[in-house]
Amino acid sequence: MASVSFVDVQHSYPHAIRPTLVDIDWTIRAGEFAVLYGPPGSGKSTLLRVLAGLEAPTGGAVFRGDLDITRMPAPDRDIVMALDSYALYPHLSVADNLGFVLRLAGLSSEEIEQRVAQAAEQLELTEVLASAPAALTSAQRHRVALGRALVRRPSVLLLDEPLNQLGEEDHEQVREQIRTLQAALRITTIYATSSQDDAQALSGGTMAVLDKGRLTVPVREGTAAP
């Protein structure tokens, strides 16, 4: 785990009428769970992409710990953005659904097996590792999708509207699972959401509000924008 800092970060898309991010100063301490709340179009996804290295800021700097990662290529940052796509592959077992990203990254079979076993334990999926996805409950399927990010053992985990596509019933359950898991693993996590309910339910840690590209309301004393 590592802390993350945005220092005077600016971002504009080419030909855009207004900048996407303006003067962003925000530090998330190592192991913290930070909620980034803002309406659609406020710049949340762009801020996460800037941190993940998928978008270059037009000004300012981004740090992981003490390391300036502003110009570092995305694969070298040790920051993982969990995909909101959670389609699972029907012919692959749960273990292979978890581990295929590691195979893609060139890890050895032993390393993949070990990481998958550990993530499965953390996600309470050990019993179903050999099963096909069709045998899983809806909540278990979401845990597998989250597990795909965790097996990569990132220093920082980014979740961009991870519950966006869930029905009401699964929504609360998965939200709670994410919170519990983060508390256990202590991976520095930024959870971006446009749902006020989610923001309130998860606001035990750091929370910041983004509006029209500006980080306007650092809510929690001592934990939000410096």
Add this chain to the structure above:
Amino acid sequence: MSAAPLRTPGAGGLSITAAAHAEDLAELPWDQPLAEWPVQKLVGLPRGISRHVVRFVEISGAIVAVKETREHLAVREYYMLKDLVRLDVPCVRPLGFVRGRRDRDGNPLDCALLTTHLRFSLPYRALFTRSMDSGTAARLVDALAVLLVRLHLVGFFWGDVSLSNTLFTRDAEAFQAFLVDAETGELHEELTDGQREHDLTLAHTNIAGEFMDLQAGGLIDPHVDPLGVSERLRERYTELWQEITRTETFSTAERWRVDERVRRLNELGFDVGEIAVTTDIDGVTAHLEPKVVAPGHHVRRLKRLTGVDAKENQARRLLNDLDQYRTSLEYEGLSEEEAAARWKREVFDVVLGAVPADLSGKLEPAQIFHEFLDHRWLRSEAEQRDVPLQEATASYIAEVLRHRRDEASYIRAVDEQDSDTAGFYPPDPQGEHP
């Protein structure tokens, strides 16, 4: 036709917004979750891997895909698809959306997004057989690379690039790819390198996963390398993107390089809308920046000359035949237009006219003609003679076309899908698929 709500019976009532077929759509069982729709309402089309429940229904002769999703996502995707259609990007046609659904106990149900099924299109899983080799896999990925370049050129960030979110139609020996799922997409004036890289990274991961899955299901040749296939997307995309977007600098004495660049882009199938040539202050070097519009060079020429609709590679092949035909008539001094009209009447229409009605849904007309050309060439070579048109047509129909799968709407009986082992999802064995 613009979309308009069909009816909104009171606050919280069912509201169908559709560009067509609204009355027929109202007859569907919107008070039941899509996963529980009666089988007799459904059309058994193969589907890709989806995180949503997707079903196909027949409405006034058209096949409509129904996707259940959250209201704000459905409405957003509907308008996004409309934008993409306006930008002339190959994608499914949005038909409408249905809001305010409730079950019989009054519990709210998800919104439904409606899109029109593309005739002759197939999800990638339906294109695979156990004997499928790495060549077919590569051609699918090449088609996806072209689609991704086209999307990026118009400023569309996909956010979930995968074979599952794409439909394919045959285009001569190649495929053409169509975007199916725009849920995560964003339209910008222009994409940043980071956005393009994000799409490529997603594509790389998803394609590798999809091919590993096909392999685990025994659906493809075990020698196909999933990682290699997924790497190919990035290579093909980068190659194409660079050719299309790079700015060239050359001496002002080398103006022919403008023509050469345009020809190269045309060969790749892309039209050049305009070319910006700027010279240095001393006038010694010029900078060439083509504005690539979209693939369609051969499509438009074929359409202009013959009125025949085809895809890019099909059009290129048909035009080759037309040009050869014209050469054979050269002594008659016909113009290009006159020769094309005669080719259409005496060659193209003769072959298509010989296809019995019960076989006409097997393939698109241009694909049938393309395959006919292949067949005639193979026979002519084997027999060391020019096989006449009628003879080649008859043997193509009997020996090739009659044995092809019907691809107009690759519909299969629901019972057949239930026992299928080829990776398609039956309408409702498990409810929602993963």
